[in-house]
Structure formats: structure tokens, C-alpha cells
Amino acid sequence: xxxxxxxxxxxxxxxxxxxxxxxxxxxxxxxxxxxxxxxxxxxxxxxxxxxxxxxxxxxxxxxxxxxxxxxxxxxxxxxxxxxxxxxxxxxxxxxxxxxxxxxxxxxxxxxxxxxxxxxxxxxxxxxxxxxxxxxxxxxxxxxxxxxxxxxxxxxxxxxxxxxxxxxxxxxxxxxxxxxxxxxxxxxxxxxxxxxxxxxxxxxxxxxxxxxxxxxxxxxxxxxxxxxxxxxxxxxxxxxxxxxxxxxxxxxxxxxxxxxxxxxxxxxxxxxxxxxxxxxxxxxxxxxxxxxxxxxxxxxxxxxxxxxxxxxxxxxxxxxxxxxxxxxxxxxxxxxxxxxxxxxxxxxxxxxxxxxxxxxxxxxxxxxxxxxxxxxxxxxxxxxxxxxxxxxxxxxxxxxxxxxxxxxxxxxxxxxxxxxxxxxxxxxxxxxxxxxxxxxxxxxxxxxxxxxxxxxxxxxxxxxxxxxxxxxxxxxxxxxxxxxxxxxxxxxxxxxxxxxxxxxxxxxxxxxxxxxxxxxxxxxxxxxxxxxxxxxxxxxxxxxxxxxxxxxxxxxxxxxxxxxxxxxxxxxxxxxxxxxxxxxxxxxxxxxxxxxxxxxxxxxxxxxxxxxxxxxxxxxxxxxxxxxxxxxxxxxxxxxxxxxxxxxxxxxxxxxxxxxxxxxxxxxxxxxxxxxxxxxxxxxxxxxxxxxxxxxxxxxxxxxxxxxxxxxxxxxxxxxxxxxxxxxxxxxxxx
Amino acid sequence: xxxxxxxxxxxxxxxxxxxxxxxxxxxxxxxxxxxxxxxxxxxxxxxxxxxxxxxxxxxxxxxxxxxxxxxxxxxxxxxxxxxxxxxxxxxxxxxxxxxxxxxxxxxxxxxxxxxxxxxxxxxxxxxxxxxxxxxxxxxxxxxxxxxxxxxxxx
Numbered sequence: 001x002x003x004x005x006x007x008x009x010x011x012x013x014x015x016x017x018x019x020x021x022x023x024x025x026x027x028x029x030x031x032x033x034x035x036x037x038x039x040x041x042x043x044x045x046x047x048x049x050x051x052x053x054x055x056x057x058x059x060x061x062x063x064x065x066x067x068x069x070x071x072x073x074x075x076x077x078x079x080x081x082x083x084x085x086x087x088x089x090x091x092x093x094x095x096x097x098x099x100x101x102x103x104x105x106x107x108x109x110x111x112x113x114x115x116x117x118x119x120x121x122x123x124x125x126x127x128x129x130x131x132x133x134x135x136x137x138x139x140x141x142x143x144x145x146x147x148x149x150x151x152x153x154x155x156x157x158x159x160x161x162x163x164x165x166x167x168x169x170x171x172x173x174x175x176x177x178x179x180x181x182x183x184x185x186x187x188x189x190x191x192x193x194x195x196x197x198x199x200x201x202x203x204x205x206x207x208x209x210x211x212x213x214x215x216x217x218x219x220x221x222x223x224x225x226x227x228x229x230x231x232x233x234x235x236x237x238x239x240x241x242x243x244x245x246x247x248x249x250x251x252x253x254x255x256x257x258x259x260x261x262x263x264x265x266x267x268x269x270x271x272x273x274x275x276x277x278x279x280x281x282x283x284x285x286x287x288x289x290x291x292x293x294x295x296x297x298x299x300x301x302x303x304x305x306x307x308x309x310x311x312x313x314x315x316x317x318x319x320x321x322x323x324x325x326x327x328x329x330x331x332x333x334x335x336x337x338x339x340x341x342x343x344x345x346x347x348x349x350x351x352x353x354x355x356x357x358x359x360x361x362x363x364x365x366x367x368x369x370x371x372x373x374x375x376x377x378x379x380x381x382x383x384x385x386x387x388x389x390x391x392x393x394x395x396x397x398x399x400x401x402x403x404x405x406x407x408x409x410x411x412x413x414x415x416x417x418x419x420x421x422x423x424x425x426x427x428x429x430x431x432x433x434x435x436x437x438x439x440x441x442x443x444x445x446x447x448x449x450x451x452x453x454x455x456x457x458x459x460x461x462x463x464x465x466x467x468x469x470x471x472x473x474x475x476x477x478x479x480x481x482x483x484x485x486x487x488x489x490x491x492x493x494x495x496x497x498x499x500x501x502x503x504x505x506x507x508x509x510x511x512x513x514x515x516x517x518x519x520x521x522x523x524x525x526x527x528x529x530x531x532x533x534x535x536x537x538x539x540x541x542x543x544x545x546x547x548x549x550x551x552x553x554x555x556x557x558x559x560x561x562x563x564x565x566x567x568x569x570x571x572x573x574x575x576x577x578x579x580x581x582x583x584x585x586x587x588x589x590x591x592x593x594x595x596x597x598x599x600x601x602x603x604x605x606x607x608x609x610x611x612x613x614x615x616x617x618x619x620x621x622x623x624x625x626x627x628x629x630x631x632x633x634x635x636x637x638x639x640x641x642x643x644x645x646x647x648x649x650x651x652x653x654x655x656x657x658x659x660x661x662x663x664x665x666x667x668x669x670x671x672x673x674x675x676x677x678x679x680x681x682x683x684x685x686x687x688x689x690x691x692x693x694x695x696x697x698x699x700x701x702x703x704x705x706x707x708x709x710x711x712x713x714x715x716x717x718x719x720x721x722x723x724x725x726x727x728x729x730x731x732x733x734x
Numbered sequence: 735x736x737x738x739x740x741x742x743x744x745x746x747x748x749x750x751x752x753x754x755x756x757x758x759x760x761x762x763x764x765x766x767x768x769x770x771x772x773x774x775x776x777x778x779x780x781x782x783x784x785x786x787x788x789x790x791x792x793x794x795x796x797x798x799x800x801x802x803x804x805x806x807x808x809x810x811x812x813x814x815x816x817x818x819x820x821x822x823x824x825x826x827x828x829x830x831x832x833x834x835x836x837x838x839x840x841x842x843x844x845x846x847x848x849x850x851x852x853x854x855x856x857x858x859x860x861x862x863x864x865x866x867x868x869x870x871x872x873x874x875x876x877x878x879x880x881x882x883x884x885x886x887x888x
Contacts (some may be wrong), residue, residue, distance in 0.1 A: 014835030226831030229767020229807035236766035410832025650868020683869035
């Protein structure tokens with residue numbers, strides 16, 4: 001997701017948080033200035049090391065070297081991971097950054113999720129807020145955690161120097177062993193002494209040429225427990241006396257309870273309570289199955305007067321009507337309107353993109369124990385600071401009294417970073433049964449029907465090429481529902497239109513001499529949210545397929561046409577050329593197979609993908625191979641980068657081929673995986689990932705693998721049939 | 735009372751006979767390695783073995799499991815399972831990991847019945863298990879690797 005997109009990009013460029021993002025964020029989440037005093041760790045400054053030195057773990061005597069590192073006498077090094085691991089591998093990646101500078105052995109490294117405490121664990125790109133998103137975890141932690149590791153290493157060395165009465169400069173640290181001549185020590189043996197020393201204010205990080213872990217294949221730290229059933233997700237939390245809550249939600253967003261008859265449900269076996277809360281009615285029972293059965297007995301009359309009434313075709317028509325009017329102009333070069341007015345062979349295209357659901361395999365859930373002066377939560381928390389605020393407001397405690405235990409997420413793809421939603425529901429239910437832990441569990445149907453969808457969108461484009469085959473003009477109007485508007489994040493919108501509507505178009509990297517990009521927000525009473533790569537998820541498809549239409553008009557090979565337009569973008573050229581080379585772009589394909597390419601930048605990372613598609617005699621098609629080139633700066637953990645590209649391609653392909661949330665008279669028509677089909681293994685192509693060597697500061701990989709694939713596949717179909725594809729999903733036939 | 739044999743141990747459960755096996759495992763026996771995904775046998779996250787075959791425990795009432803031999807991720811220990819688990823770790827298949835108990839149970843069942851599956855046989859056997867992180871390519875690779883390691887000993 002691209003929460004705070006502009007600020008993130010700013011921060012990535014300057015490696016510092018922006019004042020603007022901080023101010024907007026404070027406004028956005030309704031914080032005053034006083035609550036988060038003491039925050040403001042800045043990468044590259046010494047402040048990070050001032051916090052929490054030598055404090056002890058609540059569970060024992062394990063000394064903290066700083067807010068992120070604990071070394072225990074048994075030689076275990078534990079890293080406090082400030083970001084949510086939802087599969088993207090940050091528990092491994094962040095741990096590796098510290099291990100590298102500490103010169104620890106990978107085997108002695110362990111990690112734990114950070115508590116909710118933005119004064120120590122804020123996302124440096126987000127100002128004084130803790131949270132995960134925008135593919136920013138490694139990027140914002142890069143210097144912070146390396147300096148943290150380097151500081152801890154200096155403290156260990158200083159302790160050894162004092163103990164052995166030798167100069168610190170003569171001491172070596174390698175693979176978890178501190179040594180001077182024949183004398184050696186583990187970290188654990190010196191930990192207590194080292195932690196009592198002053199924290200270095202200017203720790204020196206390694207020269208990248210000395211990296212031992214970074215850039216190598218580092219085994220995931222979570223593989224073991226995720227392959228024997230012991231990894232704990234929210235769904236797995238069991239607490240003494242815990243109850244399970246299932247919710248009867250209105251059939252549509254903004255529906256309200258008019259009348260409830262819960263008599264039968266209350267009398268059902270195992271039911272402890274039936275409680276109303278602002279968004280629905282919860283059945284609270286001794287077990288999931290008891291709650292599930294009783295939920296069917298609750299009768300609710302709903303007030304649906306504030307709900308959407310239109311169907312998908314009417315919504316698309318409304319979007320097209322808006323696209324036919326002039327929108328806010330957000331990017332201009334030359335004069336596209338005048339150029340197109342006199343150009344020959346103007347190409348027009350109208351695109352339609354559907355709503356998409358996140359559909360992570362773990363349905364949303366949250367465990368809450370509410371007391372008079374505290375509220376304790378166990379769940380896969382993606383935005384601790386916002387959730388603390390929202391739960392505090394719901395339950396009447398102070399934000400600092402909201403204690404969050406973060407657990408693994410069984411996928412998120414943006415869905416768990418949502419204010420005013422499932423976490424608040426769980427808190428509103430639990431506060432009515434104080435003193436008892438309540439696990440609110442959504443079923444798949446709850447998850448699909450109460451989705452916060454990737455917005456539907458319509459794009460109208462006109463373009464032209466010159467007689468000598470050069471791109472001449474591009475006029476683009478993107479119409480989509482906003483994501484931030486009407487949410488607690490509205491204050492982050494800068495300019496006339498929510499930046500998510502046209503992101504990935506508003507920074508057009510193709511050197512089109514006459515360019516105009518317009519954007520329009522369309523209000524629809526359906527809830528939207530960031531969905532892996534946000535606006536890029538659909539916008540890359542639009543741009544990349546239209547480029548192929550222009551290339552065809554210019555009678556040029558799609559790679560050559562792109563190369564000319566990206567001449568001043570070396571990193572774009574790098575991935576374009578690498579993908580073309582590794583896919584044997586110029587080699588003839590077998591009969592019935594065609595290929596297409598797409599290139600896109602999101603969250604600071606460039607990705608190019610070539611898709612090979614076989615068209616069968618019955619007009620069905622299959623994506624057989626995807627060759628992917630990625631430039632994400634320094635490749636911290638190449639195997640995790642490959643995994644994220646594979647996953648982004650699989651999820652992008654899933655959406656491109658078959659996913660769509662549709663509405664009939666305002667009601668979502670999909671309920672479970674039979675009507676909202678996800679990609680299955682038999683449709684997964686062979687994926688090859690190639691990483692561009694780079695010394696640039698690392699950028700993210702969680703999202704950038706997704707945007708190009710739909711365009712690459714559609715371009716392969718265009719090459720096969722000559723008919724451009726402008727609607728998603730593509731379906732199963734050419 | 736319904737008697738269930740799970741991972742070689744007999745449990746007497748006093749719950750509704752229509753309770754799905756998944757919820758008997760999770761809520762009654764605190765065996766949480768088997769996951770809820772869809773509740774309709776569409777995603778495979780709840781896959782366990784019944785008499786050696788993979789079944790979707792979210793849609794099987796315990797009354798239908800009485801007397802059968804049930805194995806879950808917590809207790810299964812066949813050579814095929816060990817090879818699968820090891821290959822999963824060597825290839826770092828997992829991402830979020832939530833679906834992986836079910837994937838591993840399905841892969842184990844496949845290798846118990848087919849010592850050298852082809853890609854097409856893997857796709858057929860594994861197509862009932864969804865992975866939203868799309869770890870499918872590594873799943874295929876890990877099953878091949880496990881098959882190689884077993885060398886016909888599944």
C-alpha cells in the first residue's frame with residue numbers, strides 16, 4: 001500500500017522523514033502534539049541509540065543494548081522487529097541488517113515483534129507513527145538497524161577490550177565470535193558488561209564490500225515454525241476463559257441495525273451473550289461452532305437507506321460519464337490537446353478495471369481483552385499507532401493503555417492496515433464483556449462481503465505517433481474512487497485528487513513530448529482500501545498496454561519503442577534490457593506462443609516482466625512463463641526478493657485472469673472462493689527472476705512485482721490476436 | 735460422546751455430532767496447526783488425512799470421522815511427510831505460511847501414493863489448496879525435491 005506515498009518517496013530520496021508527512025499524519029489520526037513526545041528517531045542520527053539502553057526484559061535479565069537488540073547470556077541475539085511480517089519476510093530481513101553489522105552468526109539470531117510504541121518503533125518514513133506499508137520496511141530500516149547493530153558490536157568490543165586489557169582496535173569479531181589472538185568469547189559471555197557501557201553515538205557501519213550476509217541467500221527465520229503447525233496466528237490464540245464472537249453484519253456497508261430479535265440465539269447452546277455495536281450484532285459463545293450456529297438464529301432488520309443502490313454496469317457508466325468531462329489536470333508536457341487535434345491516426349482506448357478483494361487465506365480476526373483501565377489485543381497488527389488511537393476512542397481508555405501483541409498475519413495485502421474497521425469492531429464487542437478475552441472471527445463470507453476493495457476505475461486515453469514512428473502525444477483521464485477520501489487519512493491528500501487515482505501515471509517515465517494526465521475521483525458508497533501496490537495495480541496495466549498500441553502504430557518492436565522513450569531513465573532501461581535478454585526476446589517462439597512485455601516503477605523499485613502465453617485452438621490461453629527483472633537497489637536478501645516477485649506475479653496474474661467484485665443493486669455478488677476465484681497452482685507459470693546488481697539504497701519488493709504482469713500478459717494476447725485488451729479481468733479466452 | 739482417533743491417540747468428545755472436524759481439532763483439542771480458510775472445502779487450508787487420504791476438515795462433521803484414523807500436521811510423521819517438510823524448509827517455500835499446513839498435508843498424501851509425480855500430477859493433486867502469496871512454483875519444486883530424496887521410499 002502506498003500510505004503516505006509522496007512522503008515516502010520524498011523520504012526515500014532524502015533518507016529522512018518529511019516534516020509534512022508528520023504534520024499530516026498527526027492531523028490524520030487526530031493526535032495532538034503531546035502524546036508522542038520523544039519520538040523522532042532519524043536514520044543517521046544518534047537519537048536512535050538513546051532510547052532504552054540497558055533496560056531489562058520483563059521476562060528476565062536479558063539486557064537490551066538499545067531499543068532493537070537484546071543479547072542473552074546463552075548467546076542468543078534477539079532483534080525487536082518493528083514491522084508486521086505478513087509473509088514478505090521482514091522478520092528475516094530486518095534481523096539480517098543487525099546481524100550483518102554485529103558480525104553475528106545467523107544461527108544465533110532470533111527475533112520478536114515490537115510492542116506498540118511509536119516512541120521507539122516508528123516507521124521513519126511516516127514520522128511519529130508505527131506501521132507497515134508502502135513496501136517501506138527494509139527501506140526505512142536500512143541505516144537505522146545497521147547503525148543499531150554496529151553500535152551493539154562496538155559495545156561488545158569495548159567490553160572485551162576492558163576485560164582482556166587490550167586495545168579495542170586489535171579485537172576481531174567474526175561469525176559470532178569475539179577474539180584477540182588466542183583469546184575468544186561469545187557475545188553472551190560479554191553481554192551484561194557490554195550492555196552497561198555507554199552507547200556509541202556515532203557507530204560506524206560496514207563498507208558494503210565487507211558484507212557477509214547482505215546480498216547472500218539468507219534462510220528465512222520463519223520457515224521452521226510455519227512448516228510444523230506451531231506458528232501462531234491470531235486465529236490460533238487460546239487464552240483462559242476466552243470466548244469466540246461472530247458478527248451479523250448488514251448486507252451492505254453503511255447499513256444500520258433497526259431492530260434485533262436475538263432471543264433464539266441467546267438460548268442456543270454455548271452462547272454467552274448477543275451484543276449490539278455500531279456496525280452490527282455479535283454472537284459471543286464458548287466456541288466457533290456454537291457462535292456460528294447461533295448466528296444464523298439472529299434476526300435483524302436493517303436500515304439500508306444510506307447504502308449504495310447501483311449495479312456494476314451503472315457504476316461503470318457513471319465513471320465513463322465522468323471520464324468524458326474534463327478532470328483535474330495533474331501532469332502536463334507540451335500540448336497534447338492541440339497535437340491530437342491535428343494528428344493523423346489518433347488511437348483511442350477506454351479501460352475498465354473492477355473492484356478487487358484482498359482475500360487473504362486467514363480471514364480477519366482480532367482478540368481483545370477489555371478492562372476498566374486497559375485494553376489488551378492480540379492480532380496481526382499492521383498500524384499500531386492508528387489502532388491504539390481507534391481502540392482507545394472506542395473503549396474509553398488512553399492510547400498508551402492499549403497494549404498490542406503483534407502476531408503473524410496470514411496474509412494482508414493491505415487489508416489489515418485499515419482504521420475504523422475490524423479491530424474497532426472487536427474492541428466494541430469485547431468491552432461489553434469486560435475482563436474476558438474475546439476472539440472475533442470473520443468467516444470467508446464476512447471477509448468478502450465486508451471487503452475494503454481495490455477501487456474500480458475507468459481510463460480514457462488518446463494517443464498518436466508521428467509518421468517516422470515516434471510517440472507524439474498522450475492524453476489520459478483516470479477516473480476512480482478515492483481511497484483516502486472520507487477516511488481518517490483524508491488529511492494526507494495533497495492537491496485536488498487523491499493521489500492513488502493516477503499513481504504510476506502521474507510520474508510518467510516515458511518521454512512523451514505532448515502529455516496530459518487528468519484525474520477525477522468518483523464517489524461511490526463502497527469502501528475502498530490499498531490492495532497490494534494500490535493504484536499501480538491497475539494503472540500499470542493501462543499505461544503498458546497503451547504503449548504497446550502506440551508501438552504497433554509506430555510499426556516498432558515493443559522493446560525498441562520503450563527503449564527510445566526511456567533513454568533518460570537508466571534504471572528503467574536496466575530492467576527492460578535484462579528482461580528482454582533473459583527472455584530471449586528476439587528469438588522466435590514455438591507455434592501458438594506469443595510474448596508481451598511491461599515495465600513499471602512503484603515504491604522506488606523498477607520491474608520489467610516478459611510473459612509468454614500459449615493460445616490453444618479453442619481460443620483458451622495459458623500463461624506459461626514469466627521472466628522478471630527487478631532493480632530494488634542493494635539486494636538485501638536475494639531469495640526473498642525472488643519470492644516476492646514470484647508472489648507478486650502470482651497475485652497479479654490471479655487478478656488479471658479472474659478476479660472481480662461486482663455489485664447488483666448495491667450488494668456485492670461474491671461470497672467465497674467459488675465466486676471470487678483465486679489463481680490455483682495449475683495456472684501458475686514458470687517464473688524466472690533476475691536482480692539488477694545495484695549499490696543504491698534498497699527500496700521495497702513486497703508490492704512492485706505485481707503491477708507489470710497484467711500488462712505483460714495482455715500485450716502477449718495483443719501480439720497473438722492484434723486486438724488490444726482494455727478490460728480486466730481478461731478471462732480464460734483470447 | 736464421539737470417539738476420534740487423532741495422530742494415534744483416542745479422544746472422547748462431548749460436542750454436537752455436526753461439529754466440523756476442524757473445530758473439534760482447534761477449539762476442543764487445541765490443535766491449531768490446521769487452519770480455517772473458507773469453510774466450504776474450497777481452499778484446502780484445513781486439509782488433514784483421514785485413513786491416509788487428504789480431506790477438508792472444515793466440511794467434515796465429526797460424526798463422519800468417528801472410527802477413522804485422522805492425522806494432522808502436529809502428528810503425521812511418515813517418511814513422505816519428513817521429506818516434504820525438509821524440502822519446504824530447504825527451498826523456503828513459505829511466505830505468510832497460513833495455508834502451508836494444508837499444502838504440506840496435500841503434498842504428503844500425493845507422495846505417499848505417487849513416488850515420482852510429474853508437474854501435471856502435482857498440479858492436479860495440489861489444485862485444491864489455495865495460496866494467496868502464490869508460493870506455487872516453490873511448492874512444485876519442493877515436491878520434486880522431496881520425491882528425489884525419498885527415492886521410492888514413500
